[in-house]
Amino acid sequence: MELRHLRYFIAVAETGSLTIAAARRLHTSQPSLSRQIKDLEDQVGAELLVRSPRGITLTEAGKVFFDHAKMALSQVNAGIEAARRAAQPGKQRFAMGFLTGQEMTWLPEAMHILRAELPNIDVTVSSDHSPDLADALVRGKLDLAFLRAEPGYDLIYRPIMQEPLVVLMPSDHRLASRDKVRARDLLGEPFIGMGNKANVLRVVIDDYLHSANVDITPSQVVDNPATLMSLVASTRGITLIPAYVQNLMPWSVTSRPLAGKAPSIDLAVGYSRTNSSPILKMFLSHVDELISRVSSPKPR
Structure with missing residues (x-):
């Protein structure tokens, strides 16, 4: 069994389609992908996937194998990142990720803390959807991320x-x-609803509307804040969104607070429990300071 067998199986399981997995995730032909899956099932000794009217679904054996396959690939990817860092021990590196738009608030103060302790540190920064940040943390591609508790x-x-x-x-x-x-x-x-990449937020919104006895079916769903702004302006739709997005609003879009007790959503710093980076440990020791610096009024 090779790593590619695991990657192919995971891609098919997550997309629910041989065609989509082959074309969009793996960039291979469908017949080749089918052969790889058949080889994997032969090695495992059990049927892992089955075709159904809903597409490709996992058998009971496939569900069990899926969890172990993802864990195995995550460990391999984390090992690769650790080895790359060990190959350059003299260079201190730290990779941070941000829920798109949150870097405007948190990055300057995070960099202040890092530079104060380690002036020559090499910091890489990325912004993405919250589930993708969580996945990057598990894979060892990020040391720390500002995201939802996925x-x-x-x-x-x-x-x-x-x-x-x-x-x-x-x-x-x-x-x-x-x-x-x-x-x-x-x-x-x-009403513009939240897509799969904003599932934590979608749950908060659904719970709020349900508790208010307001039944709304979204006319569209979206994940990206920029696309959301565009849809609000172009379709004259409305939506519920965390207040930080107000920092990104163009002139054509505005916001208003909710009456009564408004729902809220947590922003968290997340990290892997297996990450033993001393830089991560140092940064976490300054999180209270970070929160204080962001919360303090800035002089004008």
Whole structure:
């Protein structure tokens, strides 16, 4: 059994399609992918995947094997990253990831802490969807990330901020004339929901609307903040979004707070429990300072 067998199996299991996995994830032909999966099943001695009207689904044996395959690949990727760092012991490196848009708030203060302790450190920064950041932490590609507490990942999360949700709308929307917006005011408006990459946020929004007895079916779903802004402006839709997105708003979009007790969502710093980096340990010891620096009013 080779690593490519595991990668191919995981790609098919996650996409639910041989065609999509072959073309978009693996860049190989479908017949070749099918042969690799058959070889894997022969080596395991059990059927792992089965075709159904819903596409490719996992058998019971496949479900068990999937968890172990992902864990094995994660360990291999983490080992590769560790080996690369060990090959250059004289260079101190630290990789941080941010939920898209959060770097505007947190990166300057995070860099202040790192540079104060390690002036010559080599810091790499990336922004992405929260589940992708969690995956990068597990794989060892990131040391620390500012993200949501994503379920299903063997990570440690430390909440650093609670963000209230606000109503996002076109600047000339009728609700923009109000100081605050009630949940029932959203009824009848085209509502833009959150996609799979923002599942933690989607759960918070769904729970809030359910508790307010407001039944809304999204007209569209989206993951990316920039795309969200564009849809709000172009389709005259509205949505609920964490307040930090207000930092990204163009002139054509505005926001209003929710009336009553607004729902909130945690932003956390996350890291792998297997990451023994002394730089990570040092940074975590300064998290309270980081929170204080971000929370303190800045002089104008």
